[in-house]
Amino acid sequence: MKHLLQIADLGADGIDEVLRVADTFAEVNRRAIPKVQALRGKTVVSLFFEDSTRTRLSFETAARRLGADVLTFAAGSSSVKKGESLRDTVQTIDALGADAFVVRHASSGVPHQVSTWTEGSVVNAGDGWHEHPTQALLDAYTIRERLGGFAGRRIAIVGDIRHSRVARSNVAAFSALGAEVTLVAPPTLMPPSTEGWPAELSHNLEAVLPKMDVVYLLRVQRERATEALFPSLREYTAHFGLTAARAAMLPAGALIMHPGPMNRGVEIAADVADAENAVITQQVANGLSVRMAVLYLLLGSGVDLAA
């Protein structure tokens, strides 16, 4: 496997292998000097056409801890502003000797398109409403770490499913690993069609919470309120926000997760986000080990992960 564009590229065995290798990098990250030289001489380019804090920093730190060189591209301060096309931008950077592109773009399919223009590997760091596979991998790593495994586990993904690449990648990953996934959202925030999605649907958060091992909250994209998909943020919170009272309906030991950045007081109450069973900062920490595993498996290991 040369690129990681979507979870389906990996399959259940490939996900398991990424998580196993991520364990070994978690050990590296606990060392006095948390850095190896496994990708020495490789160049990783972070090609971000959309704002990002955690994903870009996480990938760049991961690449550096593997000994790779990192080139950072930020669309706002680049020749894209002078009208340079995506293809010319990629080929210009490619000419500098890139071994991997980590790509984020507001349009679905851009990472795939980039993969046709370069000899290097491409990792999808989020494209439009399509996928964000490394987020799903780090979420799977976190769940496995805390709950031991996926077989028979029930996971609710709550919020703006329609516009969420995180939801699409997570449904694919969690179901491939054997979990039962329930999507919870108002009808306007469900995808136009969920035919073929390996998930149950619900519009009633309180009805599903008592059965869940994990509740995964998606960020409410505030700009969606103006599209009349829900009446107001307050109305959203009233029906779909994880308040302290709703969090108390979860079974003991159930996990509360969020991909960040959080809107405290909207999809998740401030004190719930800091609760003992909220593993949101652990997700970020695990993201580093998981992205090291992905970069190493694509660029260094010589192992073919194809599903």
Next chain:
Amino acid sequence: MAERERAVASGATAFVSRTQVMSADDVRRAITRIAHEIVERNHGVDDVVLVALQTGGAPIAAKLADELARIEGKTVFVGTLDVAYYRDDYGLRPVLPEAPTDIPMDLTGTTVVLVDDVLFTGRTVRAALNALADFGRTKAVQLAVMVDRGHRELPIRPDYVGKNLPTRRDELVNVRDDGVDLGDKA
């Protein structure tokens, strides 16, 4: 574990024994002798830490630690190290860790005895030396192996040897609890 021996252990290469070169008793006696040599050379075991190279060094390091405890009445820490992320053969073959690295301590000021089953080209030991440096500044690093089969490609020599065994490059050495065999690829 040297690359060739790794292929045997993983089952990727079938091993056909030609002769047994050490019996189970020989291996046991070699471990006892090496333990005494470690104690003598380091004037005890107070600062000594054993680090087993995954995967062939682990059972030998465990037995060495038992023997050191018997001789000195002190528990010696045993860590494990997989050198996959420090190898020099990326691109030549698939390189993935096979077993956990577990050294949950700062090695600064300790004398590390690296333990492996077979010393061959020395490339695994070179990788291990680089890896150890990331766990702190050791006072010294020493090397203990059950079999030194020669054919070094780097200026590395062992401090403690179970048996010096002249071999051809294409032969295989198989170290187990019940003895050491010299043989060939099937």
